Amino acid sequence: MFSRILTKSCSQHSATLVRTFCASAKRDSMKVAVLGASGGIGQPLALLLKNNPLISHLSLFDIVHTPGVAADLSHICTPAQVSGHMGTDELEACLTGSHVVVIPAGVPRKPGMTRDDLFNTNASIVRDLVDACAKYCPQSMICIISNPVNSTVPIAAEVLKQRGVYDQKRVFGVTTLDVVRANTFIAQAKDLDVAHVNVPVIGGHSGETIVPLISQASPQVSFPRDERAKMTERIQNAGTEVVEAKAGAGSATLSMAYAGAKFTGSLLDALNGREDVVECTFVRSDETECKYFATPIRLGKNGVNQNLGMGHMTDFEVSLLEKAIPELNKNIAKGEEWIKANPAQ
Template sequence: MLVTRKFSNILTPRTINSSVRSFQVCVMGGASEIGQAVSLMLRTEPAVSRLVIHDTWETAPGVVIELSHIPANSTLKGYVGEATMKRALDGSDLVLLVGGPLKTPGVSDKACLDANTEFVKTVSAEIGRLPKMPFVGVVAEPINSLVPMAAELMRNVGTFDGRKLFGVTTIDWIRAQTLFGTHHGMPPEDCFVPVICGHSDKTTVPLVSQARPGTNMTDTEIQKFVSQVRRYDEIVTLAKHGRSPSVSVAHGVHVFARAALAALGGRDAHVHAYIENNDLGTSYFSGLVQIDSNGVKEMTRYTDDISEYECQILEEALAQLRKDVAMGKKILEVD
């Protein structure tokens, strides 16, 4: 179904207002590099009345102590170890899975999947046992495979609502938006570039043809732009001498969380996310998603005026995405 939206209607950090209601947010993997940054941003988020930090790392109590030094109207609670996972999740409205090793250039998606599988499996099983499923945002990589795996686990355990499970892909949109604005000498917040399909260097598809405002970029410039968006993890990691992007990713998670909390508070909102969707022959797909208090309402589709180049890379990306989804589900079959 084709849904046409103006980019000015999208919730951004500038346009999202705090919800009147307050919510409990649980950061699973809160002692990780990204987890600490996300927790810092959420510590003073007005819509968060209770922030819960969970990790299996022994440094987790220190992270909670540090966060407690920041003046905030929300309560703060920390848990350590798998045995405390259920207590950490109980009562949560939004759960963010940010733990596990970060994806770095030179490390295959399969190796990253193997490293993060146990973390996502354990948390997903506990979420599935909750009496009511919260909104769940998966940040751990590779999202293309881990989100389908999490969904199957929750279905098998008990409680599952596909409208409430999201792979957080906001960073893809932020990067495309910023690069597009920089190229045109415009404030990035006044630009919008749809980014669809998956969340990896082979499956991320920026649609310059659908950008707002419109552009007169040459074919060469467009191809360079797409390559930059896809390679930004590598670019940042090289600049950080081997350390993966974390600050910008954490900001993207914060933008996602604010929109999710606005939706839980009764407002229609938008997130950039990877969700269950088979419109293009895959069971999962990423893009701009309208959400409300029940979760996903609909995903924006861009079917008109897509360039020949975009059709080509989308077809290639879809082929890879199907493999990624299958890889995530296959792990459960082996187990």
């Protein structure tokens, strides 16, 4: 009896998910690869992606434990088939045919560390994984989560250029977590339904390069000057808030997994023809003097469809931007200089 009830429950749950995510039977299912799938971000990210019926094949890669993670996820009663690939010899099998590649691989922050402290380790990881993407799925959308995003996205772009397959519309730095945090903190402060709050966050993905545009929040909100400054600072330093709260046990993994799944889901919707999909993301940009810059982006079948720019900003937000640009330029240059000295082999 319990088995029949459970089977029925799983079937109903899967059907609900299909109705939720698949508005049309004409939508294409896709292969999504997660590189770093056994880690603190990778496992919950893969779990969330397993719930998206637009994904027909969830392909997981890491250097340890991936077959076990894949076996575990494969028991979940949702449509995506799961495969696990362990070790660099299996990157080809993992990546071939992938439409979207999400890269959370790398080491986490610990107390006292900045995202920049992660640079040397994560730079080489991103270089090698993106190089594999260039070889085995050169037309895929590549979503970089590995920190420091301000530097790893330029590294990814330069690797793709070296291999002759770079398309700036297809490379994204996932800064969605900054938006998720801004939405959450402002909804809490104003007692709003967070499901209906949206705060654009532009710039980069660390410290003062994060520029929340509270004046453009929907619905509109306002704060006294000192509260606005405190709210902005909290959004900018929210990652450190988690690192310190975990007291050496890691950095933001669950919230980052949620944000990564949210961005990936939006990208899949756009690839399947939905025309109203907008996410803030760190991309090649001409909006400022920075080569790469996060702004609201309309996504489409080819990736970046339209850069919606920064909109009207208050004097306070302009001052934040003025502080952000020099630091962001420095982060970008660091990534570009590193990859020139350490090219893909």
